[in-house]
Structures are given as C-alpha cells and as structure tokens.
Amino acid sequence: MDDENGSHLSVVIDLSPAQWHSSAQPPPDNPYPLPLSIFLAQLLTFLNAHIASKHENTLAVFGAFPGKSVMLYSSTDPPPQTQVIDANSYPPFKLVDSTIVTRVMEEFDEQAEITDEAPNSLVSALAKALCYVNRVTLPTTTTSSKQAEGRDPTILPDPRILVLSVSPDLSTSYIPIMNAIFSAQKLKVTIDVCQVYGPESVFLQQAAHLTGGSYIFLERRDALLQYLIMSFLSPPSIRKILSVPTQDKIDFRAACFCHKNIVDIGFVCSVCLSIFCQPVPVCSTCRTKFPMKTLQRLNAARPMLPASTASPSRAASSAPQARPSTTPATPKTNGSSAAPPGGLPHSGTIGNGTARTASANESGV
Amino acid sequence: MPPRRDNDKFIQEDSDSDISIDDGVDVVKNVKGKGKATDAQRKRDKGKSKTKDTQAYTWEASYTRSWESVQEDEAGSLQSSVDDWMARGRRRRLLAPSTAIRRTIIRHLVLLLDLSSSMMDRDMRPTRFDLMLQYAREFIAEWFDQNPLGQIGVVGMRAGIGERIGEMSGNPQEVLKSIADRHKLEPTGEPSLQNSIEMARSSMSHLPTHSSREIVIIFGSLTTCDPGNIHETLDSCVRAKIRISVVALAAEMKICRDLCEKTGGQFGVALNEGHFRDLLFELVPPPAQQALTRPAGGAATGTRAANPSADLMMMGFPTRLPDTSPPSLCVCHSEIKSEGFLCPRCLAKVCDVPTDCDICGLMIVSSPHLARSYHHLFPVKAYEAVLSEDQIPPDAPKTCHACARPFLTAPTATHGGDGLSPLGRYRCPNCQNDFCSECDIFVHDVVHCCPGCGK
Ligand SMILES: [Zn+2]
Numbered sequence: 001m002d003d004e005n006g007s008h009l010s011v012v013i014d015l016s017p018a019q020w021h022s023s024a025q026p027p028p029d030n031p032y033p034l035p036l037s038i039f040l041a042q043l044l045t046f047l048n049a050h051i052a053s054k055h056e057n058t059l060a061v062f063g064a065f066p067g068k069s070v071m072l073y074s075s076t077d078p079p080p081q082t083q084v085i086d087a088n089s090y091p092p093f094k095l096v097d098s099t100i101v102t103r104v105m106e107e108f109d110e111q112a113e114i115t116d117e118a119p120n121s122l123v124s125a126l127a128k129a130l131c132y133v134n135r136v137t138l139p140t141t142t143t144s145s146k147q148a149e150g151r152d153p154t155i156l157p158d159p160r161i162l163v164l165s166v167s168p169d170l171s172t173s174y175i176p177i178m179n180a181i182f183s184a185q186k187l188k189v190t191i192d193v194c195q196v197y198g199p200e201s202v203f204l205q206q207a208a209h210l211t212g213g214s215y216i217f218l219e220r221r222d223a224l225l226q227y228l229i230m231s232f233l234s235p236p237s238i239r240k241i242l243s244v245p246t247q248d249k250i251d252f253r254a255a256c257f258c259h260k261n262i263v264d265i266g267f268v269c270s271v272c273l274s275i276f277c278q279p280v281p282v283c284s285t286c287r288t289k290f291p292m293k294t295l296q297r298l299n300a301a302r303p304m305l306p307a308s309t310a311s312p313s314r315a316a317s318s319a320p321q322a323r324p325s326t327t328p329a330t331p332k333t334n335g336s337s338a339a340p341p342g343g344l345p346h347s348g349t350i351g352n353g354t355a356r357t358a359s360a361n362e363s364g365v
Numbered sequence: 366m367p368p369r370r371d372n373d374k375f376i377q378e379d380s381d382s383d384i385s386i387d388d389g390v391d392v393v394k395n396v397k398g399k400g401k402a403t404d405a406q407r408k409r410d411k412g413k414s415k416t417k418d419t420q421a422y423t424w425e426a427s428y429t430r431s432w433e434s435v436q437e438d439e440a441g442s443l444q445s446s447v448d449d450w451m452a453r454g455r456r457r458r459l460l461a462p463s464t465a466i467r468r469t470i471i472r473h474l475v476l477l478l479d480l481s482s483s484m485m486d487r488d489m490r491p492t493r494f495d496l497m498l499q500y501a502r503e504f505i506a507e508w509f510d511q512n513p514l515g516q517i518g519v520v521g522m523r524a525g526i527g528e529r530i531g532e533m534s535g536n537p538q539e540v541l542k543s544i545a546d547r548h549k550l551e552p553t554g555e556p557s558l559q560n561s562i563e564m565a566r567s568s569m570s571h572l573p574t575h576s577s578r579e580i581v582i583i584f585g586s587l588t589t590c591d592p593g594n595i596h597e598t599l600d601s602c603v604r605a606k607i608r609i610s611v612v613a614l615a616a617e618m619k620i621c622r623d624l625c626e627k628t629g630g631q632f633g634v635a636l637n638e639g640h641f642r643d644l645l646f647e648l649v650p651p652p653a654q655q656a657l658t659r660p661a662g663g664a665a666t667g668t669r670a671a672n673p674s675a676d677l678m679m680m681g682f683p684t685r686l687p688d689t690s691p692p693s694l695c696v697c698h699s700e701i702k703s704e705g706f707l708c709p710r711c712l713a714k715v716c717d718v719p720t721d722c723d724i725c726g727l728m729i730v731s732s733p734h735l736a737r738s739y740h741h742l743f744p745v746k747a748y749e750a751v752l753s754e755d756q757i758p759p760d761a762p763k764t765c766h767a768c769a770r771p772f773l774t775a776p777t778a779t780h781g782g783d784g785l786s787p788l789g790r791y792r793c794p795n796c797q798n799d800f801c802s803e804c805d806i807f808v809h810d811v812v813h814c815c816p817g818c819g820k
C-alpha cells in the first residue's frame with residue numbers, strides 16, 4: 001500500500017471479572033480455558049505487532065470494567081517514562097506493556113472493594129473510543145505533536161476500533177450500541193469484534209456488519225493470538241486484498257423497549273418506532289394510544305406460545321447455538337430477586353444475573 | 366483587521382477558547398436573533414439557518430459587523446477566532462430545546478419537479494434546471510438518511526401534463542437513478558400544477574393511514590396551465606391530509622402560498638443558490654406531528670388524544686445469510702442464490718429488506734433501520750458548562766473524560782455567557798464527569814450516548 005500515514009487502532013477490552021473467572025475454569029465444562037493473564041500476554045503481543053508494523057501507527061486502549069470505563073493507554077498522551085530501561089526489551093513495547101498491565105491491575109484492585117457487580121460498561125468504553133477517534137481524526141484540532149511531525153492533518157489515519165468482548169449482550173445497551181454504530185459510520189470508523197468468551201453477541205455482530213468490520217466468534221480460545229494477527233492486524237485498506245474471515249450469519253434482532261428482551265418479531269409504534277414484545281395499548285415512549293381493533297387483530301395474529309417466552313424460546317429452537325443470550329425473559333418483579341449472590345457465582349448464572357439486574361434497574365427509565 | 370488590543374489575554378496554543386470578544390453588547394444582541402431562528406427549526410448544518418418567511422437571511426444579521434469581534438491570536442492567525450465563533454454557534458444550538466419527540470417517521474413524499482422551459486433560466490448557476498437536479502439528488506440522499514423507512518416518488522411537470530418519473534420507492538438508489546439522466550428530463554413547455562398534483566395525489570391514495578403524505582414542489586415558473594379549478598384539487602389534498610410544500614425559484618405566486626398554508630406545508634422563495642438549498646433541506650427532518658404537543662407523563666389514564674394516524678405494526682427482524690451459505694430459492698423471484706434474509710416467522714428466504722414476506726405477509730425490516738431514529742427519542746441530557754474553578758473538586762481529572770484531551774489550567778478571560786465554559790469543561794448532570802467542548806458537541810450531535818454513564 002502506498003499509504004504514507006499510519007493507521008489508528010483503538011482497542012476496547014471487556015474486563016468483566018466474573019466472565020474472566022469463568023473463562024479460566026478447567027476443561028470439563030470449558031474446553032479451551034483462557035485465563036486473563038494469558039489473554040493479556042497475547043493481546044500485548046498483538047498490540048506490539050501493530051506498533052511495530054509502521055512507525056506512524058497510533059494506538060489507544062480502553063478497558064470496560066463493571067460500571068466504569070477507563071482509558072488504559074493512548075499514544076498521543078504517553079505516560080511519563082519512569083521505568084528503568086531494560087536492556088532486553090524494546091522501550092516502546094515495554095512502555096505499552098507496562099502501562100496497560102499496571103492500569104488494569106490498579107482498576108481490579110479498586111473493583112475488589114466493590115461488592116455487588118455493576119453492569120458491564122462496554123457501551124461507555126465504546127463511546128470513549130469514538131470520542132477519541134473523533135479527536136485524533138478531526139482536522140481542526142491537530143495536536144501539537146502531529147504538527148511537529150509535519151503531517152497533513154486532513155488525511156485520516158484509517159481509524160478502526162477492535163472490541164474484545166467476553167460478556168453476553170446487555171439488552172439495555174441496545175440503543176446506545178446502535179447510536180455508536182451510526183456514529184462510527186459517520187466517522188468512517190471500522191468496528192472489528194472478537195467475541196473471546198461467552199455467547200454470540202447479536203449487537204456486536206450488527207456493529208461489525210454495519211461498519212464493514214469482521215466479527216469473529218472465538219471457538220479455539222487457545223489460538224487467540226493467531227486469530228488476532230490473521231484477522232485484525234491489517235488495516236481495512238489492505239483487507240480487500242487479504243480476504244479476512246467474514247461473518248457467518250448476521251442476526252438482526254432488536255431489544256424491546258418494555259422488558260429489554262431480544263425479539264425477532266416485535267410490535268412497532270408507527271409514530272416513534274419503539275419496539276414492544278407484545279401488543280400494548282399505549283406507546284410508553286411517545287404516549288400514543290393505539291386503536292382497539294389493531295390490538296385485537298395483532299393479538300389474534302400472534303404466535304400461539306405463552307406471552308413472555310414466545311419469541312425467544314421459538315428462536316432458540318430454530319438456531320440453538322447462535323441464540324443463547326435470550327434466556328432472561330423475566331418480568332422485572334423477578335429481576336431484582338435474581339441478582340447475583342456475593343462472590344463469584346457459578347458460570348451458568350452469571351450472564352443471566354447481570355442482565356437481569358440491569359433490566360430491573362433500567363426498565364423504569 | 367483591527368489592531369490588537371493590549372488588554373487581551375491570549376493564553377494558549379490550542380483550540381477554540383483563546384479569543385476575547387470586546388463588544389459584549391453586540392454579541393448578546395446576536396444571540397437573540399439567532400436564538401429565534403433556532404427555535405423555529407431543527408437543522409443539521411451549522412450556519413444554514415434561515416427564516417421561514419420571505420425576508421432576507423436572518424442569520425446574516427447575526428454576522429453583521431462580526432469582523433469587529435474577530436481578533437488575531439498570538440501567531441497572527443485568525444483561525445482560533447473563527448473556531449471560537451463556530452463553537453459558540455454550535456453550543457447555542459445544543460442548548461435549544463430538544464423536547465419535540467412526536468414525529469411522523471414513516472413518511473411518503475412525492476417530489477414534484479418543474480421541467481418547464483422557464484427552468485432554463487440562468488439566474489441560478491449553471492441553470493435552474495441543473496441546480497435543481499443537483500440539489501434534488503442531495504436532498505434524496507439526506508432524506509433517506511433521516512427517514513429510513515420512508516418512500517419517495519418523483520413527478521415532473523412539463524408540456525402541460527404531469528409525468529411520472531420515478532415510482533414510490535424506499536430504495537434511495539432507485540430514486541436517484543430515476544433522475545440520473547438529465548437528457549430524459551430536458552425542460553420544455555408550460556407547467557401544470559393541477560395535473561401534476563393530481564398525479565402525485567393518486568399515487569399516494571392507497572397508503573395506510575399511519576403514514577404521512579407529503580408533496581414537495583420545486584417551482585420555477587410564474588404561470589400554471591390547468592385544465593380545471595385548482596382550488597378543487599387543493600380541497601381534495603386537504604381532505605386527504607396531504608402536506609404540500611413549495612420552494613419557488615422565481616417569485617411568490619398566490620396559489621403556491623395557498624397550497625402550502627391550507628395543507629400545513631412550508632412556502633419559500635429562493636433568493637440565491639444557497640438559500641434554495643436551505644429551503645429544500647429544511648424539509649428533510651420529519652415534521653413534528655401537529656396538535657399533539659401536550660406534555661407527556663401526567664395523563665396516565667383517559668385523556669390522551671387519540672391520534673388517528675397512529676398504529677401498532679407487527680414487524681419481523683430477519684437473519685441475514687452470508688454469501689457462503691448453501692444456495693436456495695428465494696420466495697420473491699424464485700431465483701437460486703446464497704445470500705438473503707430469513708423471515709423470522711416462516712423462515713422463507715427473501716432477497717431484500719424492508720419488504721412484506723411473500724409467504725406469511727409479515728413486514729420484515731432490518732432493525733438498524735428503525736434504530737437510526739432512536740436518538741430523537743432519547744436525547745442525551747445537555748451538559749452544563751463549568752463556570753468557575755470553585756466547581757471543580759481538587760481531585761478532579763485534568764483531562765477530558767472521553768478523549769483525554771487536557772483541560773485548560775486557568776480560565777480564559779472574557780469568556781462566559783452564551784453557555785460557554787471559560788475552563789472548557791462541560792459536565793454531565795448524570796455522571797458528573799467533565800468533557801471538553803469538542804466532545805460535548807460530538808456526544809450530542811453524533812454519538813447520542815454519554816461516555817461517562819452510557820446513557
Ligand atoms: Zn418487552
């Protein structure tokens with residue numbers, strides 16, 4: 001490629017402790033265990049490869065912790081170098097590695113003091129990554145370092161965001177994720193997704209599809225580094241030639257506004273386009289009242305299954321492997337009582353527990 | 366360029382906050398003028414505001430003598446002053462009330478293009494006709510961006526008849542293709558408003574009740590050559606709840622104004638090329654639904670106005686099959702192909718969405734289509750400008766919470782007012798994090814999701 005500028009990579013890492021704990025469990029339940037330490041080691045190798053592949057390449061790393069998102073590293077504001085130079089390491093790599101590891105450990109220490117786990121903050125980390133990309137690609141706000149290098153500020157450094165997710169979809173985050181996708185489209189940012197652990201993510205599939213990125217569901221977790229390097233190292237301009245893996249199916253389901261269930265057949269208000277999982281007499285978003293005869297007609301036309309579980313369970317039977325995240329069809333009264341117990345619960349309950357607490361918290365909004 | 370004044374304090378290298386404005390009075394006056402225009406319409410492009418009436422650009426008023434408030438910065442550059450001016454404008458726009466929620470989002474629009482010989486006038490460059498085609502293309506692209514489930518049809522007026530140029534379609538490419546070839550649209554003869562409005566009306570007569578019907582007329586002539594009484598056509602449009610808007614290129618005609626006023630549309634006469642574009646693009650955002658602006662919340666039972674056009678629609682969200690899946694027959698064209706969308710109810714394969722399933726009749730839409738308009742519904746709360754250093758706790762971060770850009774360490778002099786923070790800090794009322802002015806604008810204009818609290 002004759003492109004003189006480097007490319008910008010923002011990495012969003014999902015650092016939900018409970019999910020990483022279950023990801024590290026030994027084989028019988030979990031065929032390819034991947035503890036956080038090995039994940040970080042492989043990720044850092046990938047990040048070093050990105051920095052090494054071109055001098056101009058820039059990097060930013062964001063961590064999504066429960067209830068909090070943090071910028072872990074950015075190459076525009078490098079941290080003061082306090083490390084003793086180690087003769088056996090290349091200083092730029094060392095700087096990235098030690099900064100990220102230190103910050104992650106600090107945050108985990110802070111998290112340890114908080115007992116009940118807040119919902120994952122992937123959305124806010126993604127929003128931060130977008131703001132950061134907006135900052136580094138905006139021609140009017142050239143940072144002084146860029147001007148010093150004499151680079152033409154109007155040429156975008158081919159930005160992309162790589163999301164490394166381990167959590168199931170949080171259905172409360174449907175609208176924010178969608179908004180993030182549309183802003184990425186506006187900024188011409190490619191969103192790549194690697195679902196490292198946990199079920200397939202409906203929303204992140206859509207994110208990758210709509211921004212022209214790749215979505216990879218990691219089956220062999222021990223091969224993480226290979227997946228990263230083969231699929232995500234090359235900037236989008238080169239991928240046309242390389243034929244990186246594309247996604248299999250894309251699931252276009254949405255989350256309903258009333259219970260935050262993920263639905264494949266929904267009832268949509270014609271005024272504001274809010275989605276409901278069952279016919280409602282009044283739109284809760286815009287307060288439009290719907291005609292009685294429509295309600296009767298729609299109730300008659302609905303699938304025969306009982307109300308709250310209708311679409312998710314039917315969907316699960318048609319494509320079981322792709323749709324496990326639909327289980328929390330719980331009304332909010334049950335939701336609050338189903339909060340995860342203290343400590344680290346068994347892996348099976350975590351995804352549902354988090355999603356339920358979240359829907360109980362947010363359904364009043 | 367006025368000489369630099371000694372009392373100006375120019376502080377640092379960066380961004381949009383290091384300029385001082387002496388004529389405080391002048392600025393305040395401008396804010397008022399601009400504020401009114403902002404209330405009247407939502408607009409996407411900054412500086413594109415204008416009046417809805419026929420007088421000259423009001424925004425010109427806000428730029429009157431603007432050079433008096435422009436100062437060079439230390440390096441002798443005007444860039445920072447200009448940036449500041451823009452920042453104020455954008456900030457002002459963010460502060461405008463963002464409550465109007467009820468909009469008809471499923472829209473149907475017929476674009477009526479004047480193809481009479483008067484369109485060959487060169488008073489707009491290169492000709493009225495070429496300019497109209499160019500703006501019509503931009504309008505269509507922008508319109509579909511903001512009204513993803515809408516449909517547009519195109520009708521031309523030439524040689525005394527209405528001519529169907531493009532059928533109603535929800536696919537922007539199809540609509541653009543219908544007006545792509547300018548040789549097929551060569552202007553000739555007299556226009557007929559009545560004939561073409563009747564044609565537009567008939568193409569919308571079958572539409573379901575919950576969609577809006579609109580006609581947008583771009584009219585360059587000063588005459589219309591009608592076979593009957595155009596007021597009868599007008600009455601039938603009023604009955605059919607068709608909203609007619611006219612952008613006139615020549616001068617005001619009584620009948621055009623009547624058409625707009627009686628049907629609730631907008632009327633404007635373009636003064637020049639830029640104004641023409643502004644008038645047209647003002648018709649892009651969905652019109653707020655009339656007579657339904659009662660405050661939400663209080664009325665939980667009973668008194669809600671029944672909105673005759675509102676309805677609940679059942680929709681299916683499909684699964685998209687990749688190019689690599691085993692080929693099978695589609696139900697719409699009976700062709701063998703790999704890619705396609707699966708109806709979630711009957712699992713039939715269709716080629717394209719949005720559509721109605723040919724087997725079970727379910728309306729299949731891709732959910733991102735719907736989601737494009739959700740930011741209208743759940744706007745991010747406006748950030749509050751941090752006005753003094755007392756409001757900053759001692760352990761507060763020194764950088765923007767979103768993009769990590771460093772904040773100013775000391776307030777810039779002579780700022781404040783206008784909702785601008787002298788410290789360049791804007792605080793989310795929800796999560797109490799501080800953001801820089803760039804992020805403030807970016808979050809509210811584009812991301813629609815606070816990077817601090819994720820709402
Ligand atoms: Zn629901």
Ligand SMILES: [Zn+2]
Nearest residue numbers: 269272283286
């Ligand atoms: Zn509604």
Ligand SMILES: [Zn+2]
Nearest residue numbers: 695697698716
């Ligand atoms: Zn077909």
Ligand SMILES: [Zn+2]
Nearest residue numbers: 708711722725
């Ligand atoms: Zn079907």
Ligand SMILES: [Zn+2]
Nearest residue numbers: 765768801804
């Ligand atoms: Zn910022």
Ligand SMILES: [Zn+2]
Nearest residue numbers: 793796815818
């Ligand atoms: Zn916030």
